[in-house]
Amino acid sequence: xxxxxxxQPEMSVQEAETVTLSCTYDTSESDYYLFWYKQPPSRQxxxxxxxxxxxxxxxxxxxxxxxxxxxxxSFSLKISDSQLGDAAMYFCAYRTSRGISNFGNEKLTFGTxxxxxxxx
Amino acid sequence: xxxxxxSPRHEVTEMGQEVTLRCKPISGHNSLFWxxxxxxxxxELLIYFNNNVPIDDSGMPEDRFSAKMPNASFSTLKIxxxxxxxxxxxxxxxxxxxxxxxxxxxxxxxxxxTVL
Numbered sequence: 001x002x003x004x005x006x007x008q009p010e011m012s013v014q015e016a017e018t019v020t021l022s023c024t025y026d027t028s029e030s031d032y033y034l035f036w037y038k039q040p041p042s043r044q045x046x047x048x049x050x051x052x053x054x055x056x057x058x059x060x061x062x063x064x065x066x067x068x069x070x071x072x073x074s075f076s077l078k079i080s081d082s083q084l085g086d087a088a089m090y091f092c093a094y095r096t097s098r099g100i101s102n103f104g105n106e107k108l109t110f111g112t113x114x115x116x117x118x119x120x
Numbered sequence: 121x122x123x124x125x126x127s128p129r130h131e132v133t134e135m136g137q138e139v140t141l142r143c144k145p146i147s148g149h150n151s152l153f154w155x156x157x158x159x160x161x162x163x164e165l166l167i168y169f170n171n172n173v174p175i176d177d178s179g180m181p182e183d184r185f186s187a188k189m190p191n192a193s194f195s196t197l198k199i200x201x202x203x204x205x206x207x208x209x210x211x212x213x214x215x216x217x218x219x220x221x222x223x224x225x226x227x228x229x230x231x232x233x234t235v236l
Contacts, residue, residue: 043232044229106176108153108163113162
């Protein structure tokens with residue numbers, strides 16, 4: 001079974017600075033998807049960024065980028081120019097990309113989350 | 121476009137009562153997921169449907185939990201009878217599955233359930 005580990009329960013960063021959140025995972029599969037979701041105090045789960053394992057290029061979305069190290073099974077999230085609205089819980093998630101014929105292929109496995117605080 | 125809609129947003133009930141949570145997925149999506157979030161267990165998948173058919177219900181805690189998807193635009197998660205340990209935030213998510221891969225799961229706002 002796949003597992004996702006977020007070793008930083010809490011992080012803080014000064015507004016406008018850069019912060020990196022860590023995520024490692026364990027899998028025996030070669031093809032899969034990785035995600036970062038953000039959960040602000042409103043509880044809404046918001047997709048931040050997504051990475052396909054077969055792509056060597058790291059995904060970017062505006063101020064958000066990832067450092068995907070497949071061999072090391074590492075998937076960190078970098079937030080540049082941190083803003084007050086970035087304060088939230090951040091969850092790393094894994095999903096297999098096996099075909100529909102494989103039972104349970106759509107399941108998202110989540111890490112335990114990192115609470116990010118932005119210091120004004 | 122409207123996102124995933126869940127109702128109610130908050131539910132407070134007494135132990136032993138029946139609870140029904142509702143979800144309307146994003147129009148055009150063909151996969152629907154129910155997740156539960158607790159402090160102890162984090163986010164865990166309860167069940168998911170594809171084209172209204174349950175595909176994986178291995179995460180459903182016990183027989184007190186049941187889920188249905190009578191059509192492409194509506195799903196329910198029912199707990200009967202409810203117990204205090206069922207208190208959690210329940211999320212519904214939907215995605216569009218095509219071929220051998222699926223698109224990203226988009227989450228609703230969640231229902232915070234409190235069982236007294």
